[in-house]
Amino acid sequence: MISVYYFGAISLILIGLYAVLVKKNVLKMLIGLSIMETGVNLLLVSVGYISGRSAPILSEGIGPNQAVDPIPQALVLTAIVIGVATTAMALSVAMIIYERYGTLNVEEIRRLRG
Amino acid sequence: MINELLIIIFAPLVAGVIAWALDIKGLRELIGIVGAAVPLAYLAKLYPTVISETVDYSLTISGFTLQFQLNTMTWYFATVASLVGIAMAFGMASTSKSSYDWLFALMSFTGVVGVFLSQDFISFFLLWELMTFASFMMVLRRNRHESLKYFVLSVIGAYAMLIAIGILYAKTGALDFESIRQAMYIDASLGTMSTRETVLVFALFLTAFGVKAGAVPLHVWAPGAYSETDQSYTTFFSGALSKAGAYGFLLLYILMGYKLYATLGTFHGHLTFAYIIAWMGAITVVVASFLAVLQEDIRKLFAYSSVGQVGYILLAFGVGSTLGLAGGLFHVLSHAVFKGLFWLVTAAIILQTGKTQFKDMGGLARKMPFTFAMGLIAVLSLAGIPPLAGFASKWLIYEAAIQAHMPLVAGAIFLGSGLAFAYVVRFLYSVWFGQRPSDLEDVKEAPLPLLIAMAILAIPNLVFGVAPGLVTEYLNKILGGEVVGGDYYRLVTPTGTYNALLVTIALVIGIAIAGLVYLYGARVRKIPVTNTYQSGNPVTEEFNLSIRRNFYRPLAEALEFWLKYSWDRFYERLAGLTEDFADSLRQAFYNGNVQSYSWYLAIVLLILALWGVL
Numbered sequence: 001m002i003s004v005y006y007f008g009a010i011s012l013i014l015i016g017l018y019a020v021l022v023k024k025n026v027l028k029m030l031i032g033l034s035i036m037e038t039g040v041n042l043l044l045v046s047v048g049y050i051s052g053r054s055a056p057i058l059s060e061g062i063g064p065n066q067a068v069d070p071i072p073q074a075l076v077l078t079a080i081v082i083g084v085a086t087t088a089m090a091l092s093v094a095m096i097i098y099e100r101y102g103t104l105n106v107e108e109i110r111r112l113r114g
Numbered sequence: 115m116i117n118e119l120l121i122i123i124f125a126p127l128v129a130g131v132i133a134w135a136l137d138i139k140g141l142r143e144l145i146g147i148v149g150a151a152v153p154l155a156y157l158a159k160l161y162p163t164v165i166s167e168t169v170d171y172s173l174t175i176s177g178f179t180l181q182f183q184l185n186t187m188t189w190y191f192a193t194v195a196s197l198v199g200i201a202m203a204f205g206m207a208s209t210s211k212s213s214y215d216w217l218f219a220l221m222s223f224t225g226v227v228g229v230f231l232s233q234d235f236i237s238f239f240l241l242w243e244l245m246t247f248a249s250f251m252m253v254l255r256r257n258r259h260e261s262l263k264y265f266v267l268s269v270i271g272a273y274a275m276l277i278a279i280g281i282l283y284a285k286t287g288a289l290d291f292e293s294i295r296q297a298m299y300i301d302a303s304l305g306t307m308s309t310r311e312t313v314l315v316f317a318l319f320l321t322a323f324g325v326k327a328g329a330v331p332l333h334v335w336a337p338g339a340y341s342e343t344d345q346s347y348t349t350f351f352s353g354a355l356s357k358a359g360a361y362g363f364l365l366l367y368i369l370m371g372y373k374l375y376a377t378l379g380t381f382h383g384h385l386t387f388a389y390i391i392a393w394m395g396a397i398t399v400v401v402a403s404f405l406a407v408l409q410e411d412i413r414k415l416f417a418y419s420s421v422g423q424v425g426y427i428l429l430a431f432g433v434g435s436t437l438g439l440a441g442g443l444f445h446v447l448s449h450a451v452f453k454g455l456f457w458l459v460t461a462a463i464i465l466q467t468g469k470t471q472f473k474d475m476g477g478l479a480r481k482m483p484f485t486f487a488m489g490l491i492a493v494l495s496l497a498g499i500p501p502l503a504g505f506a507s508k509w510l511i512y513e514a515a516i517q518a519h520m521p522l523v524a525g526a527i528f529l530g531s532g533l534a535f536a537y538v539v540r541f542l543y544s545v546w547f548g549q550r551p552s553d554l555e556d557v558k559e560a561p562l563p564l565l566i567a568m569a570i571l572a573i574p575n576l577v578f579g580v581a582p583g584l585v586t587e588y589l590n591k592i593l594g595g596e597v598v599g600g601d602y603y604r605l606v607t608p609t610g611t612y613n614a615l616l617v618t619i620a621l622v623i624g625i626a627i628a629g630l631v632y633l634y635g636a637r638v639r640k641i642p643v644t645n646t647y648q649s650g651n652p653v654t655e656e657f658n659l660s661i662r663r664n665f666y667r668p669l670a671e672a673l674e675f676w677l678k679y680s681w682d683r684f685y686e687r688l689a690g691l692t693e694d695f696a697d698s699l700r701q702a703f704y705n706g707n708v709q710s711y712s713w714y715l716a717i718v719l720l721i722l723a724l725w726g727v728l
Binding site for chain 1: 706707708709712713716
């Protein structure tokens with residue numbers, strides 16, 4: 001029985017991938033990219049989850065044996081920042097594209113570029 | 115003290131590099147000639163040693179042991195190459211105007227001699243590639259298209275060889291010839307190498323050496339590459355470099371002859387694998403000779419003729435008897451000297467007139483008498499007129515083919531010889547005789563270095579023609595037995611005898627008698643060339659009496675059907691298709707559409723998922 005987290009995360013990735021592959025609008029593609037990224041982050045976090053344990057913050061009554069795996073959380077923290085940065089950059093590129101070509105349709109842009 | 119074998123191999127390359135780096139006119143020619151003369155001097159010095167024992171040398175470079183050996187056979191090939199090499203150097207002193215030529219011409223000299231002396235596949239392949247690269251660079255300077263054609267075919271050949279070497283290495287674990295030979299010999303009875311693998315290795319080697327030898331259908335590079343380079347260099351290109359292919363076939367015999375016999379068996383009493391080589395040679399002889407006859411360009415004519423003559427060597431090797439090998443080896447020498455001479459004569463003509471087409475030439479015999487005499491020796495030798503080297507070698511090949519009961523193959527040689535006559539007559543007629551075009555009035559004799567070069571190659575033609583025993587005696591040493599008997603002047607095979615001295619004497623006496631008849635005949639009066647028979651009509655200078663175009667038109671018309679099929683066009687079309695395919699591939703995949711790159715990613719992910727990685 002596949003975990004609901006895994007299922008959800010992979011579904012999010014696939015939905016994002018679908019948007020990237022099929023949608024013609026650059027903004028929609030970027031939304032797809034964002035969704036995909038969320039899915040990846042969710043997947044990473046859920047990999048580190050150990051049933052019944054709490055957050056990996058050492059405090060009263062919570063030792064290393066009671067915490068979930070901290071490494072994916074550190075990874076995801078990094079990944080979120082990277083994701084935001086790439087999204088911001090891609091959005092600025094999208095703005096420039098719109099200024100240049102007056103459209104956000106990828107096929108149109110290809111045609112206009114020649 | 116540097117080893118003598120290393121000097122023999124690398125002296126030309128070193129001289130070439132020095133000549134290229136200094137680039138002082140006069141000095142670079144001198145250095146080049148000295149560099150080309152060194153191998154011949156050392157080979158002559160080592161001759162007494164070689165006939166009793168082998169001279170070995172090996173050095174280890176980056177984990178590979180490179181082995182070189184001078185034995186009776188490698189000495190023979192290296193000497194032939196060096197002889198042609200020194201003639202090339204003298205010729206280039208006249209014809210070449212740049213140090214670039216010297217660098218690469220001498221580099222290919224090193225490559226060829228190195229290929230002949232190598233005793234393991236590492237050095238063999240390295241020097242083979244050096245030879246290919248240097249000759250490619252020589253052609254590249256003058257014609258990009260032809261050089262690329264040569265390069266692509268050579269690369270196909272070289273990498274076919276690399277694959278074959280890889281298979282042999284995987285099967286035997288050895289790279290040196292001696293170990294491979296022994297392993298293949300033992301494997302003939304063990305049969306660990308399956309029939310299919312043996313055939314594959316054989317076919318790959320056939321491709322590799324067939325390209326260099328110019329065997330039909332892998333000959334298409336030859337006409338272009340032989341023409342579009344310095345003609346003095348072509349002396350070496352066609353005289354020595356094409357012998358690397360012939361040597362390769364011999365190597366095939368040495369390495370896996372018995373294994374191939376054990377695997378492929380015999381076909382109507384002939385060794386099957388040798389029979390294939392013989393037919394390759396026979397087809398090459400016929401096709402190339404027909405094409406040579408129909409050429410309108412002096413360089414193209416000799417290029418096709420060169421291909422055809424190397425076909426004789428393959429054919430002789432393919433006969434499979436020791437007599438065949440003797441004939442082939444003899445023809446290696448005689449083809450090198452007469453075809454080398456032909457290219458030097460061509461170099462002289464092109465240097466002095468600046469023209470290459472037959473239609474622009476004529477009546478040069480009076481202007482360049484020495485060159486004409488040299489050209490005549492080459493013509494007589496190629497066509498196989500008795501007291502010259504070409505006759506002795508062709509005679510041996512005939513004897514071998516007849517003795518081996520190969521009537522069709524012998525017929526191919528016969529046809530090839532007839533056609534050879536036809537194209538050298540064309541050369542004699544269009545270049546030397548007849549009316550001289552007015553723009554050739556101030557043509558002078560070829561420069562001295564070129565004349566020396568011609569003399570270097572003309573002397574062996576005469577000496578080995580009158581005394582073919584000098585060569586066959588040595589060939590007997592290579593082949594380890596009394597294959598061709600007789601003495602210096604007589605060749606004795608199991609089915610015939612050829613006495614060169616007697617023929618020479620008879621010829622000289624005959625010419626003397628004819629000369630007497632001529633001298634004591636009617637009074638001789640010199641008349642101008644235009645004062646001639648023209649159905650009784652007067653002829654002026656403006657009237658062109660010599661047939662300079664389409665000399666063999668009826669032959670071309672008779673062959674019309676066959677000439678429709680051209681390997682040249684086939685390869686051009688293949689190249690065009692490949693180019694189109696590559697172009698459409700590029701446009702289809704590298705299309706600038708962001709989403710298709712995403713799709714590639716998705717597809718790879720899907721494959722990984724299906725594979726079970728994800």
